[in-house]
Amino acid sequence: MPTPASPTPPGGHLLEVRDLHVEFRTREGVARVINGVTYHLDRGETLAVLGESGSGKSVTAQAIMGILDTPPAYVRGGQIRYRGRDLLTRSEEERRQVRGTEIAMIFQDALSALNPVFPVGWQIGESLRQRAGMSRADARRRTVELMDLVRIPAAAKRLGDHPHQFSGGMRQRVMIAMALALDPKVLIADEPTTALDVTVQAQIMDLLADLRRDLGMALVLITHDLGVVAGVADRIAVMYAGRIVEHADVHALYRAPAHPYTKGLLESIPRLDRRGGALSTIRGLPPNLMDIPAGCPFHPRCPYARQVCLDEVPHDLVLAGGRTSACHFAQEVHDDRAG
Amino acid sequence: MLRFILRRLLQMVLAFFGTTLIVYALMFAGQGDPIQALAGERPVTAAQRAYLTEKYHLDATGVGGFFYRYVNYLGGLLRGDLGQSLTGRQIGDILAAAWPVTVKLALIAMAVTVLFGVTAGVIAAIRRSGVFDHATLVLTLLVLGIPTIVLAPLAQYFLGVRWPIFPPTAGAQPSFRALLLPGIVLGSLSLATALRLTRTSVTENLRADYVRTARSKGLMRRRIVGVHVLRNSLIPVVTFLGVELGNLMSGAIITEGVFNIPGVGFNLFRGIRTEDGPLVVGIVSVLVVVYLLANLVVDVLYAVLDPRIRYE
Numbered sequence: 001m002p003t004p005a006s007p008t009p010p011g012g013h014l015l016e017v018r019d020l021h022v023e024f025r026t027r028e029g030v031a032r033v034i035n036g037v038t039y040h041l042d043r044g045e046t047l048a049v050l051g052e053s054g055s056g057k058s059v060t061a062q063a064i065m066g067i068l069d070t071p072p073a074y075v076r077g078g079q080i081r082y083r084g085r086d087l088l089t090r091s092e093e094e095r096r097q098v099r100g101t102e103i104a105m106i107f108q109d110a111l112s113a114l115n116p117v118f119p120v121g122w123q124i125g126e127s128l129r130q131r132a133g134m135s136r137a138d139a140r141r142r143t144v145e146l147m148d149l150v151r152i153p154a155a156a157k158r159l160g161d162h163p164h165q166f167s168g169g170m171r172q173r174v175m176i177a178m179a180l181a182l183d184p185k186v187l188i189a190d191e192p193t194t195a196l197d198v199t200v201q202a203q204i205m206d207l208l209a210d211l212r213r214d215l216g217m218a219l220v221l222i223t224h225d226l227g228v229v230a231g232v233a234d235r236i237a238v239m240y241a242g243r244i245v246e247h248a249d250v251h252a253l254y255r256a257p258a259h260p261y262t263k264g265l266l267e268s269i270p271r272l273d274r275r276g277g278a279l280s281t282i283r284g285l286p287p288n289l290m291d292i293p294a295g296c297p298f299h300p301r302c303p304y305a306r307q308v309c310l311d312e313v314p315h316d317l318v319l320a321g322g323r324t325s326a327c328h329f330a331q332e333v334h335d336d337r338a339g
Numbered sequence: 340m341l342r343f344i345l346r347r348l349l350q351m352v353l354a355f356f357g358t359t360l361i362v363y364a365l366m367f368a369g370q371g372d373p374i375q376a377l378a379g380e381r382p383v384t385a386a387q388r389a390y391l392t393e394k395y396h397l398d399a400t401g402v403g404g405f406f407y408r409y410v411n412y413l414g415g416l417l418r419g420d421l422g423q424s425l426t427g428r429q430i431g432d433i434l435a436a437a438w439p440v441t442v443k444l445a446l447i448a449m450a451v452t453v454l455f456g457v458t459a460g461v462i463a464a465i466r467r468s469g470v471f472d473h474a475t476l477v478l479t480l481l482v483l484g485i486p487t488i489v490l491a492p493l494a495q496y497f498l499g500v501r502w503p504i505f506p507p508t509a510g511a512q513p514s515f516r517a518l519l520l521p522g523i524v525l526g527s528l529s530l531a532t533a534l535r536l537t538r539t540s541v542t543e544n545l546r547a548d549y550v551r552t553a554r555s556k557g558l559m560r561r562r563i564v565g566v567h568v569l570r571n572s573l574i575p576v577v578t579f580l581g582v583e584l585g586n587l588m589s590g591a592i593i594t595e596g597v598f599n600i601p602g603v604g605f606n607l608f609r610g611i612r613t614e615d616g617p618l619v620v621g622i623v624s625v626l627v628v629v630y631l632l633a634n635l636v637v638d639v640l641y642a643v644l645d646p647r648i649r650y651e
Contacts, residue, residue: 067554099557107555112548116647117570127556162646178556 013040013081014218015064015103015186020078022059022242024289025071031289033059035242036078041186046212046219048229048250050265051239054286057222060239061188065105066095082186100127104184108191110171114163120174121147121159127181146177150207169200176207180215187212188220193228205232226269230254238262241287241297247316248323258325258334260302296328304329343650344639351631358627359416359620363409366616412620421621424610430621433606437590440513441602444595445587447515447522448529449580456530457576460537464572465564467542475538479531487528491597494524508599521598525591529583536579540572547571574644578637585633589626 022034034056041047049057062068064080066087080087082102087095107113115123121143128139140159147155150173163171172192179187189208193201209232212219223229229236229250236253238246238261246259257263264282284301287293293300299309308328316324319334327333374383374391383391392398396408415422421430463472482490498520499507505520544550545568553563590604599605603622610618642648 062551065555067551096557096559099555101557105555107548107552109548113552115549115553115567115571117574117645118567126558130559130562131557164647175552178552182557 012084014043014083015220016040016079016081017060017064018079018081020060020063020080021076022056022063022068022073023076024073029290032292033073033242033289034063035292037239037242037244039237039244039247041218041220043185043218044212044216045234046209046221046232048221048223048233048236049239050223050226050229050236052224052286054289055239056242057224057239058190059242061105061190061220061222064188065099065103066092067099067105100131100179100184101182102184103186103188104179104182105188105190106172106175106179106192109195110168110175111163111195113175114171114178116163119160119162120166121161123163124174124178124181127178131182142181143177146180147174149180149211150174150177152177167200168196169203172196172200172204173207176204176211180211183215184217186218186220188222190222191224192221194223194225201228208232226265238265241292242289243297243326244316244324245298245326246324248325249321252321252323256334258319258323258330259327260304260329260333261298263333264301296326298327304333340639340642340650344635347635347638351628351635354631355624355627356413359413359624360409362623363412363620364405366620367405367408416624421625422617424618424621425613425615426618430618433618434603434622434625437601437603437606440518440600441590441595441604442588443513443515444518444522444525444591444600444602445584447518448526448587449584451523451526452529452533452580452583456533457537457573460534460576461541461564461569461572463534463538464541464545472538475534479534482527482531487524487591487593488597490527491521491524491594494520495597509601510599511601513600517598518600521591521594521600524598525587525594529580529587533576533579533583537572537576540575541568544568544572574641577644578641581633581637581640585630585637588629588633 017037017039020034020037021032024031024033037056037060039047039049049060051057059068059073062073063075064087068075075088078088082098087098090098114120121140124146125134125136125139125143128134128142129136132139134142143159144155147158152158152170152173158166163174166174172195176192187208192208193204196204205228208219208221211217219232221229221233233250236246236248236250237244238253238259240261246253246257246262248258253262254266257266261282264280267280268282270279282301287297287300293310295308295310295312296302296305296314299305302309304327306328312328314326314328316326317330318324319330325333374388374395374397396404396411398404412422419431421434424430424433459471459475463469463475466472495507498504506514506517509517509521545564547568549571550563550568553567558567590602590607592604592608594600595602595605596608603626607619607622607626609615610622638650642650
C-alpha cells in the first residue's frame with residue numbers, strides 16, 4: 001500500500017491519521033468506507049474536514065475516538081497517532097482513558113445525542129464524577145461553570161432541565177459543555193451546526209472558535225458546508241469516497257482549488273456577485289462504496305477526466321505551498337481558474 | 340399532572356358506573372326465577388317467597404324495577420356494603436379472605452417475571468445472536484404458545500405429583516411454599532412477554548445516538564449499559580409490568596382453579612358456576628376499580644419515567 005505524501009513532515013503532530021482503512025461488512029457485501037485517509041492536526045489549530053454525506057468524514061472521526069460499531073465497522077489498516085503513539089495498537093481500556101480527557105467529540109443532532117431521560121446537569125457532571133472523581137457538590141459547581149462558559153443563560157437554574165426543554169442551539173451548547181468537561185486537547189465537532197437555524201449556526205461557530213482560542217484546543221471541524229468553514233478553519237481536507245482528495249490552507253483552497261471535486265463544490269455555492277445564472281452542480285452521484293470505480297473514484301463525475309483517470313488511482317501531488325491534490329491534473333485544475 | 344390525575348379519576352367514575360351497570364344487567368338478565376335459583380331444587384313456600392321478594396326488591400318489575408335494584412345496589416356499594424352472596428355470606432368478607440391470597444400469588448408471579456424475565460431480556464440483548472439469545476427465544480415462544488390451562492396441570496403433575504418438589508394443591512390458608520409453583524406458572528406468561536419486550540427495547544437503545552455520546556465521554560461499558568441504556572429501555576417494560584400487575588391482582592381463574600387456591604379468581608369462578616349473581620357482580624365491581632387504578636398508576640409512572648411525556 002503506498003503511503004501518500006503528507007504536506008508536513010511526520011512526527012511532532014498532536015494528532016495524525018495515517019493511511020487509515022475502514023470497511024463496513026454488511027449482509028449485502030463489504031463497503032470500503034475509508035480508503036487511506038491521511039491528515040494531521042497540530043496544537044491549537046483548526047482543521048476542517050469537508051465532504052458530502054457518505055464520504056467518510058464521520059467514520060474517520062469515530063475511528064479516532066474508537067467508538068465505531070464493530071460489527072459492522074472494521075479498521076483494516078493504518079495508524080492513528082496521538083502524541084506520537086498509535087491509538088489503534090492500544091487496548092480498549094487505554095483508549096477509553098483517552099476519550100473525553102484527551103480527545104472529545106460533539107455530534108450533529110444534540111437532541112438524539114443527549115440522553116433523553118437524564119437532566120443536562122447530570123449528563124455534564126457525569127464525566128466529572130465518573131472520570132475525574134469529583135464529589136457531587138464539586139461536579140455541580142464545575143457543571144455550572146461549564147454551562148456559563150458555553151453561554152447558557154441562567155445556567156444554575158437549568159441544571160435540572162432535560163434535553164427536550166432546550167432549544168436546538170442551547171442543546172448543542174450543552175453538548176459542547178459536556179465535551180469540554182475534562183479539558184480535552186482535541187475537540188472533534190461532527191457537523192455541529194447542521195441541525196440548526198442559520199443564525200444559531202453562526203453563534204455556535206463563533207462559540208467554538210472562541211473556546212478553541214481561549215482553551216488552546218485543537219479543533220477538527222467536520223462539515224459539508226463550505227460557508228461554515230471559511231471563517232474558522234486554518235486548513236481544509238476535502239474528502240471523497242473515503243479519501244482525502246485535496247488538502248490545503250483555507251485561503252489557497254478558496255482562491256484556486258486544485259481538485260475538480262473541490263472546484264465543483266465551490267462553484268455550487270450560491271454567490272451574490274453572480275446573480276441570475278443557473279447554479280452549477282456536480283453531475284452524477286457519489287460512488288457506491290461497495291463498488292468504487294476503478295482508477296480515480298471521481299472520474300465518472302469529473303469534467304477533466306481522461307483515459308489515465310480510468311486506469312490509475314491518482315496519488316497525492318504536492319503543489320506549491322505544500323498543498324496536495326489527488327488528481328492527475330492537479331496543476332491544470334489549479335491554473336484553470338476561469339470556471 | 341395534578342389536573343391529569345383529577346380528570347382521569349372523573350373518567351374512572353364514569354367507567355365504573357358503566358361497567359357495573361353492564362355486569363349487573365348481564366348477570367340478572369339471563370336469570371329465570373331468582374328466588375328458585377336461590378333455593379335450588381327445594382320447594383319455596385309462599386311466606387319465604389314473599390320475604391325474599393321484599394328483601395331483594397323483586398316486586399318492582401321491568402326496566403324501572405331493574406334500575407331501582409341497580410341504584411339500590413350502588414347505594415350499598417358506595418357505603419362499602421357489597422351485599423350478601425346467595426349462600427348468605429357477606430361478599431365483603433369473602434373478598435377480604437380471598438384478596439390477600441391473590442395478592443400474594445400476584446407478587447410471586449411478578450417477582451418471577453422481573454427477576455428472570457427482565458434480567459434474561461437484558462442479557463439476551465447484550466449478547467444478541469448468541470447461544471443465550473437463541474435459547475431464550477425458543478423457550479419464550481414455547482411458553483407463549485402453551486395456554487395456562489395446559490401448562491398449569493402439566494406443572495402440577497410433574498412438579499407436584501410425579502416429583503413432589505412443590506405441594507400439588509394449596510387449599511385454605513395457603514403457605515408461601517404452596518403458592519410458589521402456581522406463582523411461577525402464572526408468572527411464566529408475563530415472564531416470556533417481559534423478556535421479549537426487554538430484549539427488543541435494550542437492543543434498540545444500544546443503537547441509540549446517546550450511547551455513542553456516552554462512549555465518547557469515556558464511560559465504562561458497564562455504566563453505559565447499566566445506567567444509560569437500562570434507564571431508557573425500562574420505560575416500556577415498566578409500563579407493561581404495571582398493566583400486568585393489575586391483571587394479576589384481579590385474580591387468575593385458571594391457575595387458582597387448578598391449584599385449588601381460594602383467591603379472587605377462584606371465588607369469581609365459583610360465583611359464575613353457581614349463578615351467584617350478587618357474588619359475581621360484587622367481585623367484578625371491585626375488580627373494575629382495581630384495574631382502573633392500576634392503569635392510572637401506570638400512566639402516572641410513565642410520565643415519571645419518561646420526562647418527555649407531559650400530561651395536560
